[in-house]
Amino acid sequence: LGIILSINVMGTVSFEGLHAAVKSVSASNLTAIGLLLFGGAVGKSAQFPLYVWLPDAMEGPTPVSSLIHAATMVTAGVYLIARLEFLYTLILPVGEIVAFVGAFTALFAAAVALVHEDMKRILAYSTVSQLGYMFVGVGLGAYGAGIFHLMTHAFFKGLLFLMAGSVMHALHGELNIFKMDALWEKLPWTGSMAVIGGLGLAGFPLVSGFWSKDEILLAALGHGGAMGWILFLSLAVGALLTAFYTFRMIFVAFWCGTDDVGYDPTSVHEAGWLMLVPMVILAVGSLFGGFFGRLTAELAHHTGGHHPPHTIVMSTSVAVSLGGILLAYLLYVQEVIKPSTLSDKWHSLHRAARQQFYVETVYRTVIVTPLRTTSRFVWTVVDDLIVDGLVNLSGASVDITGLVVRFVQTGRIRHYLVYLTIGFSSIMLLITYAIFGG
């Protein structure tokens, strides 16, 4: 619809053409186009509420998840908005909506990731969450920041997915982190990759993810006003949760022992260099990609509004990152408080989070089932009964008429003589009337 509107309003879809035409388009049309195109981005980049496909897509092979569901395909939505920055800079309120959706998604998905135990699911929700960060970036006009995070995320998330694939390979398909028994001993290489990726995701100081997340937090606070603070705080909390669930996953899988093992412990071994080399490549990017990007971001920086003291943002970033990791360590390794106690105490909240706060349930009950029932009803009642019924009725009426009229044909001459007489007299009467009457 956005594209259709663009064609009808501006007569072109080439990027150069749009760039030129945008200035002369009315604000309402621009807003409509911007919102519609963002709608497409919401679906493609799995933002709330169109994110539900991403966790389910984890059923696919892991390299696929790594490539398209972490790094490339899902970022297409972010790319679209960045590409059309000439459009979005003209409709800043839409940008705020974009940022708001992004921030909400970031927080929402992080909360859901907290309570899952399937490694790929955790990473899936994490991706949804991180995409939210990117949208906050591009929504607020900090296109450089958004794309920067896109690139660093590609490195560490891609790495983490490959790591998950390696774990799956070693454990013959087991993905439940609570059924993994201190994998570090048997899979040190994979474990190192996990830690590197995790540091990136958690935004550990000096690692790539730290810089890019920092840029986005900067843009959020720099937006100014209440909105800026709301965005900043939600993203900061999100970052805390991110660090927490990431290292929850890593600690539980690689350090914590368990007796409830979901695989045959004797057959566990590293996958060999063919699987490790790609991971190492991504690991390098995860660790050092930040510096390279930081330079380009500094050069191409254009956030609207004033720059807040960078120290606030920087220290927040450091704090939440380290804090999250520490929290995970305390809870899962040292077991200062047993996590199960916490989940019992906050039982309904925990259960809600596990059901993605009932988003999918809502989808099913409000959209899918009624639609299917209505369709079935429409088919059986409207089509078969009513419309077709009318058709068959016409056929049946002809039948019935014939059935009734049939009785005229008695075959008995005396009856025919009667008909003849009646008919003839009627005609004579009519003729007489026509000639002599009015």
Added chain:
Amino acid sequence: MIPLSLLLVPVLAAGLIALLPEDSSLSKWLALAASLATVGFSVLLWRNYPAGLDGYLSGGLYEVNVTWIPSIGASFFLGIDGISLLFIGLTALLILVSVLFSWHAVTKRVNLYYSFLLLLSASMFGVFMARDLLLFYLFWEAMLLPMYFLIGIWGGARRIYASIKFVLYTLTGSLLMLVAIVVLHHYHASQYLTETMALSDLYRVNLPTGTGLFVFLAFLLSFAIKTPLFPLHTWLPDAHVEAPSAGSIILAGILLKVGIYGFIRLLVPFFWTLSLQWSGLVGVLAVVGIIYGGLVAWVQEDVKKLVAYSSISHLGFVVLGIFALSTASVSGGLLQGVIHGINTGALFLIVGIIYSRLHDRKIENISGLAQEMPLLSTFLVITSLASIGLPGTNGFVGEFFILTSSYESLPLLTIFAVSGVIVSALYMLRLLRECVFGEVSDIVSDTTSLHLTEVVSLSLLTIAIFVMGLYPKPFMDRLEPTVSEILKTARQTSGETTFDRGIQQADLPNDSEATQ
């Protein structure tokens, strides 16, 4: 020469085949030769038809004009313009596909079967080439008889009911059209003092308001039944399901298109103003058909019925495009008509193959096709994606064109129509999930591989899917000039010089043509 050949070759072949002894395999080869010949003619036509020709009022390429019934001015008047060209090509392709598929599928009364098939093809060619109203009507009616027999003799369990329903339903519409034709002819004779049935002459007729409305509605109803337009669509599911597979291919692929063709060839040019006035209502019915057809397709249990309802849904897009009444939207609609013929023809072909192997069409019984029949499943997936309108396939081209250009004149309806794309994904993907993927069900586990003829026919259609999807320009180049000529003439003859719809200024009679 070529128009006559297109008519004569199939008829002669049909006659020859009918004379052959009962179990001679020569009939198949003759039918194949005839259909290949018509394909050859279409290719010749294509190559000789220049890209910018409108070929419309001028009788087009290869005009044939012989006086036939002087007393009413009817003549044997054939001509080929851009629209005819595309639909003739479609017809030839689908007849070839049908012959190929029926090679192994039809085993009883084979000669009669191929005779009817070829007669049907001849009458369809005739419809697309006729420039004389009486001739048009003749071919229009001539399509019904072979179809009746095809469904009634070689069809499924409820074939008698379905064939009679089909004939009576469409015949009702056609008879209304006949009355309308007589009225038109009468008025032309009284206004211009010449007896004529030639379309180009009849466009000039001016009808008084009441009569005009009646004639308009008669034509509208007749074509709406054939298209089919909601709510006159109920003959379609039964006819399609009970027809033999090749019959379904022809029915869905071509027969449904004659209704569309009628809209643009007769209805709009005769009644420009009325068409504009009624475009809103017809558009609403079209969009209802899109969503209704799609949703009902989603919950079907019979594969063939699912595809039948999907036809109703897709043709809603076509009707929307046509009644948005701009050059771009009508061209898009007609192109999508051709595209739909290819895609749905392919779908029915696949369904026919499935039925011939499994002898069952219930979706719940079919599962795991991908494992037992991988080649067929590949074709099915490609065709389904084309049906949904995946970019890269022809389905996307048609739908996108229609939606973009219809937005100008019918914006609200277009917005609703867009949701129809999602619905088509719904039912197609459901079909794929239930039948192609998953565990292999009992009846699926014991199947034979595809015959050569089936592979060839499927490949032909698949190639068409991608060619049209990736490079539709040649098709549009031949379609658009004709369409814009038609719309221009329509506006001129209705005496309209201004627009109240704000459509492309380039379409006004005085401006030079600008391509979209």
